[in-house]
Amino acid sequence: MLKVENLAISFPVKAGLFSKRRHIKAVRGVSLTIQKGQIFGLVGESGCGKSTLAQAVIGMQRPTQGQVFFKGDDLYALSTPAFRAARQNMQMVFQDPFSALNPRFDVQRIIAEPMHIRGGFSGEQMEGRVLELLNLVGLSPEDRHRYPSDFSGGQRQRIGIARAISLHPELLILDEPVSALDVSVHAQIMNLLMDLHEELGLTYLFISHNLADVKDISHSVGVMYLGSFMEYGPTAQVFAQPLHPYTHSLLAAVLTLDQQKEPVITRGDIPSPIEVPPGCSFASRCPLAQPKCQVETPVLLEYRPGQLAACHYPVI
Ligand SMILES: Nc1ncnc2c1ncn2[C@@H]1O[C@H](COP(=O)(O)OP(=O)(O)OP(=O)(O)O)[C@@H](O)[C@H]1O
Numbered sequence: 350m351l352k353v354e355n356l357a358i359s360f361p362v363k364a365g366l367f368s369k370r371r372h373i374k375a376v377r378g379v380s381l382t383i384q385k386g387q388i389f390g391l392v393g394e395s396g397c398g399k400s401t402l403a404q405a406v407i408g409m410q411r412p413t414q415g416q417v418f419f420k421g422d423d424l425y426a427l428s429t430p431a432f433r434a435a436r437q438n439m440q441m442v443f444q445d446p447f448s449a450l451n452p453r454f455d456v457q458r459i460i461a462e463p464m465h466i467r468g469g470f471s472g473e474q475m476e477g478r479v480l481e482l483l484n485l486v487g488l489s490p491e492d493r494h495r496y497p498s499d500f501s502g503g504q505r506q507r508i509g510i511a512r513a514i515s516l517h518p519e520l521l522i523l524d525e526p527v528s529a530l531d532v533s534v535h536a537q538i539m540n541l542l543m544d545l546h547e548e549l550g551l552t553y554l555f556i557s558h559n560l561a562d563v564k565d566i567s568h569s570v571g572v573m574y575l576g577s578f579m580e581y582g583p584t585a586q587v588f589a590q591p592l593h594p595y596t597h598s599l600l601a602a603v604l605t606l607d608q609q610k611e612p613v614i615t616r617g618d619i620p621s622p623i624e625v626p627p628g629c630s631f632a633s634r635c636p637l638a639q640p641k642c643q644v645e646t647p648v649l650l651e652y653r654p655g656q657l658a659a660c661h662y663p664v665i
């Protein structure tokens with residue numbers, strides 16, 4: 350369904366008149382594959398490049414380097430009509446259900462918006478589809494005449510999900526879809542997403558900084574740090590036997606929170622994406638770093654079937 354190859358995205362940073370132009374390296378050489386019907390979990394701390402990668406996948410951010418193949422086609426090499434068709438076949442659900450919906454439109458209009466844009470639907474067809482979608486996401490038929498401000502966060506996220514699936518897309522990009530929700534609503538929306546995945550045979554790119562969510566929902570996982578993958582592989586395997594010290598520290602933080610102990614916090618700050626240090630980008634915070642890690646950049650190597658890590662000293 351989706352294949353991303355050696356993707357890099359950088360943004361120019363405003364520089365002084367005489368200083369050299371610099372770049373934020375938001376994504377650095379990411380490759381991943383998602384088979385039809387699978388859920389790929391993308392985890393990493395804030396600012397590591399998850400949303401930037403998602404925007405490149407969905408055709409909103411042309412990569413500086415590398416390619417995105419959607420159903421076998423090189424997305425950024427498609428003709429305009431083929432690109433539009435591909436874009437409609439993949440939809441995005443955003444983190445913030447408050448800003449993602451137009452406050453001046455009622456729910457009927459919001460959910461029907463992608464159908465308006467595509468065109469070719471009668472008023473009756475759109476109304477019928479909106480009723481179907483409301484039912485699918487657990488809202489009532491009367492809700493279609495209400496406005497976003499009338500709904501709670503979880504209900505707004507349901508509206509956003511209904512809109513995203515209105516044109517029967519095959520791939521959904523879920524960019525932190527539950528991060529802004531409180532605990533009980535969080536679980537309800539996770540369940541809805543899992544039900545829809547099952548019922549509609551969808552493929553997901555599921556982005557989260559919450560490892561527990563990714564563990565529950567995904568088949569494979571990519572652990573991102575400073576724009577590149579530190580570890581990649583089958584979710585069950587990565588969680589049971591993580592290879593990379595970074596994955597270990599993320600997992601340790603989750604476990605200790607569960608057990609009400611002192612959280613294990615990785616020392617030091619994340620380096621700037623403008624001045625990515627040489628060697629391993631995680632070396633400055635890694636408890637296992639050796640001199641080699643400061644100079645030589647590790648590449649992703651397969652240490653167990655399907656499980657890769659970019660580390661000179663993986664935990665095996
Ligand atoms: N349009 C842009 N122009 C300049 N820099 C940008 C732009 N978009 C993102 N960045 C930078 O790229 C890096 C990655 O940002 P991104 O939003 O992809 O991270 P993220 O992993 O989604 O973070 P979060 O978990 O907070 O959503 C950050 O340093 C960010 O400041």
Ligand SMILES: [Mg+2]
Pocket residue numbers: 399400401524
């Ligand atoms: Mg983001």
